[in-house]
Amino acid sequence: MAVEPWIAVGQIVSPIIMIILLVTYLGMVIRAWVIQENLPFIRLIFGGLTTLVIMIISFVLQNTYGKPRPCHLEEFGSTCPADTSFAYPSSFTVIAFALAVGLAYAVPWTAYLVFPLAILESVASVLAGEQFPHDVVAGAALGGLGAIGLLYMFIKVQTKMAEQLTARRAQPSTTD
Template sequence: MSSRALAVYDGSGIDGGLYTRVNEWAQAAPHWLDELIRLWSAVGLGLFAVFMLYAWWRARGAESAVMAGVLASPVIVVLAYAANSALKSTVEEIRPCAQIPGSVSLEACPGTGDWSFPSNHTVIAFAAATALWFVDRRLGWVAGLFAVLMGASRVWVGVHYPHDVAVGALVGVLVALVLAALARRCGPLVDRMRGGALRPLLGPGALPLVARGHSPYETPRH
């Protein structure tokens, strides 16, 4: 199927009924809840940048492979976003808030040319969470929880179908899985960088046994 055959696609036939139900919940919800979700949907991606900074701070004392993964995280997010943008421009799905009569969006409904499928916010959140999971399992799970909340918020505010979010999550995870695994192989490069002018930013890495107070020349006691 050519890209032109997919142009200006109406995705309401996939899960428009579910979108409408969620939209009705949003319209019936308390104003404070809608405002909270709208705010999270608008600025919540900044939290993932904070997660990356936290991961970098902790990785200064970690092995070079871990620091390599941390440094690659923002690059992975950008590449996932680029892949998703190419998919968006191929499918050109109309936003549900512009397609389904009676739907209400909590933020301005994007106009023609700002396509719906897949969700950029969701791709960014899940790519970041997956990349962070490779360097810190606990942080990755926490980021993953917030990624789910980000994806759900995009449906709640009325600018995406559920399938936009589901596929966006898949794109973010798949791109990050491949690239994060490759990034950890760049540990030797980080080793060299830690030996130069970037050492204050990258840290000394994992301390050897001698630095921890365990000399390899000590005779074991019996």
């Protein structure tokens, strides 16, 4: 759990990792578009939409359970989110794992980078005193398994859209 010297580290590391994951995701979307990797591009778009859907589900669950954060129950001498910001499941962990699954699904070699980052984000949230360990485990399960489920549910749609995009890009330009 939260120990005084690690609280500040957790509060700094967690948002930085989220920014790294988001920038990496956006960079891979741009890369796939520019080098015309149509299936990874479509999968990344679906992964982003999947992350958004799972994030909304997470916020609904947080407001349904209304479980307080560790820093609401004990004074850690640090900045704690407002009392109306609930902990279960961990939003950052949900987003981190959904993004990691989306990236690994579309561009498999990124798995070696994004899953350790998602795990590190989860640990940082616990160290900061903003989440209980079971909050991040539930967040990882919701984000990871939810993303896998939604992405595979629409795999035929993704393939069809990638084929259409490939055909559209292969057509000669009609502008003179």
